[in-house]
Amino acid sequence: MTTTMTDTDVARWVSDFGQWVFGQLDDIAGLLEAPLSAPAPRRSDLAIEQRCHELLADPQTPVAGAGAVLAPDVLADAPYWLEWWTVESRGGTTVIAKLAAETDPRAVGFRDYTELPWYAKPFESGQRHVTGPYVDYLCTDQYTLTFTQPLVVDGTFAGVVGVDVLVAWFEEHLLDVMEAVERTCVLVNAAGRVVTSSDPTWVTGDLLRGLPIEAWLSGDEVDHAAWSATRCEGLPFLVLSPR
C-alpha cells in the first residue's frame, strides 16, 4: 500500500468521475427511449423529471443542471425543447427549478441551441463531449463544465442528454487529489485550457499554448521538452506535469 499518489492517479480520478457522469447520462437516456419510440411524443411524455431531481437534490453529487435537449421536430408539440432542471443554493437550502427556456423560434430571446457546442459536437461526432470550462451565461451564469452525449432512438439522433458541473466544485475536489501528488499537476481540456492546477503559475481558465494536445489525446507518444502528459481515459482531458 503506497501513500504517494502520481499523475496517473489524478488521471484515474478524473476518468472515474467522467465515467460516473456518463453513467448517469446513460440512465437518463434509457428513460427516454420508450417515450421517444412511440409515435408523436409530447413534452409531457418525457419521464425524466424524477431522475433529474434525484441527481440535483443529492448533496453528494456535484450536478448543477441535468436533463435532455431535444433535436428540432422530435416532439409533436414543440419544435425546440429543453427538458432541463437546475439547482442552486440559497441560504443553506437548495432550490431546484425547471429551466424556462424560450423555445419558440419567433420569440424574443430565442437562441438556436443546435449551434452551441454542447449540442453541436455530439450531433456532429456521435460521441460524448465535455464543453468547457466556459462561462455559461445562458443557464448557470457560472464557470461550468457541461457533459453531453447523443440521445439515439431507433438509430436516429433525437437530441442530447447532459449534466452541468460547476468548475468550482470540480476544482475543490480534484485539488484534494492533486495535493497528494508531489509533482505539479495541471488538468487541461482539448484546447489546452486549464481546468484545475496544483500550481498557481497556471490557473483555471488559462490557456497553455503550443503543446501537442491533439497528438497526446489520440495516444501518440510525443516527447515534449517541458511537459509530460497522461490521458484521462474516456474524457478529452490531459494531466500535464512539468518535466
Add this chain to the structure above:
Amino acid sequence: MADRSMPLGPYAAVFAPLPTAGRAEAVRRRLGEAIALGLLPDGSMLPPESDLADRFGVATVTVREALGTLRDDDLIVTRRGRGGGSFVKAPHDGGRAALLTRLTRVGLGELRDLADHYCAISGHCAALAAERADPDDVARLRRLAALRPEPDEPSATPRQEGTFHLELAATAQSARLTREEMVLQREIGPVLWLADAESGAVRHREHEAVVEAVALGDPAAARARAEDHVRHLFDAVKSLHRETRSRRAP
C-alpha cells in the same frame, strides 16, 4: 420561483419576478417599458401567459389583465389559434421618443461615469480574451463581428452588438465580468445603440479590430480597440444628449 429565464440572456431582467403590490400594473409597466425601449423588438412573440406568470411569480389571471391593458395601449396584438400568441407592436418611431425622454433625465456627468464603467469592463474583457481565447472562441467572435443587420430587420443591430460584447466577456473566462456586462447592457444598451444608429457611423470595423487583436493574442491592442469602440459609442450618446436638450430649451 427562481429566475431561470435561460436563453433570454440580457433580456432576463425583463421577465424577473415582481414585488406583490399592484402586480398587474407592474407587469404592464415592465413589459410596456421594454417594448417602448426596443428591448422587445417589433413583431416578436411574448412567451405564453403561463410562462410569463411563472417568470414574474404572479397568477396567470394577473398576466392576462396586464396583457389586456397593453392591448388597449396598442403595444401588443394577440392572435388566436394555431401559430397564435401575443406579439409586440412597437411604437412607430421604434421607441425613439421613450429613449430620448429617458436620456434627457440622465446628466452628462452620469453618462461620463457610465462610459468609464463600460470602458473598464469592455477593455478588460478584451485584454483577457486576447490572453485566453482558443481557436474556437476566435472563430465564434469573428462570425459575430462579420454579421450585418438585414435592412428589413432593424432590431437585429442591438442584438448583434449585445451578443458580441457578451461573447467577448465570456471569452475572458470571467463569470463576474460577464454578469457585469449584462447589467450594463440592460442599463444603457438601447440608448447606446440608438445614438450609434443616428450618428450614421460605420461601427462594424471596430468589432473586427477587437477580434483581430484578440486573435493575435495582443492584450494591449485588444484593450485599446475595445475602449476606442465604447468611447465612440458614448461620444454618439453625448451628442444625442446635447441635441435633445437643446431642442427642449426655451
